[in-house]
Amino acid sequence: MTKLRAATKSAVDNENHDPADCRAVGQVLDRIGDKWTVMVIDTLSKGPMRFNAVMHIIGGVSHRMLTVTLRGLERDGLVTRTAYPTIPPKVEYELTELGRSLIRPLKALSTWALSNRPAIEAARVRFDKEEGKKRT
């Protein structure tokens, strides 16, 4: 998602060929286009879960990035954070209704990806081969 971010939105704001569509998608991508958000949502879609559980299931996410990602999702009302002030602490995360509603469009994307990855892969290989020929 890399990076629409707040920095450059000015130019985009002034444009309206079909603002509803492209800007809306842009917004979502800003949100879920980062490295871990989608994985967290997918993981939490199976039910409420503790911090470490999420971390272990995803695997490969750093402690810090998981915290940051979860805070972001909490901020946008996509997950709830419930802290039990016990010793040791126990924190549970759960998708909100809003968060769960995102699963469906995400599934659509995932379905598309699964069906078309071979085609993309093929196109990519073909393209790179052409590139190779040009250089020789």
Next chain:
Amino acid sequence: MTKLRAATKSAVDNENHDPADCRAVGQVLDRIGDKWTVMVIDTLSKGPMRFNAVMHIIGGVSHRMLTVTLRGLERDGLVTRTAYPTIPPKVEYELTELGRSLIRPLKALSTWALSNRPAIEAARVRFDKEEGKKRT
């Protein structure tokens, strides 16, 4: 998106709680999660178009980034590039069948975004207000 990128996929590859879903989505986000890809697709969804036309319609995209984005899409077989070797040059871009098939799931996302942005915005404001209180 902005940045899953190839760099870190190693850790993710070893994990399979529901690999089909999350990895597939991850792949797509790697592709379309950057700053301009979705906008380009949306723009081209209206029909074949010349480079400058796309640039003008999107507005705010640098010459270089549009080139890069289009090359990426071409590489993955999502758009075709047709150059007419006239003077001055004229290049037309058009979505392939594969590219057009991506519009549907994108629409799903855009629909979700449009319906829920108010909710997200509200949650965000609420969350930030709480943050403010804590700091005081």
Next chain:
DNA sequence: CCGCATCCGCCACGATACTG
């Protein structure tokens, strides 16, 4: 008109260490 190379600023991400 379009593509490509170079230079550079900036931010997402990761590793580590410390607190409660």
Next chain:
DNA sequence: CAGTATCGTGGCGGATGCGG
């Protein structure tokens, strides 16, 4: 067990200039 702070790095994205 969970969160925060700090620091370092890679690579995206913008500006500009040349080539065809």
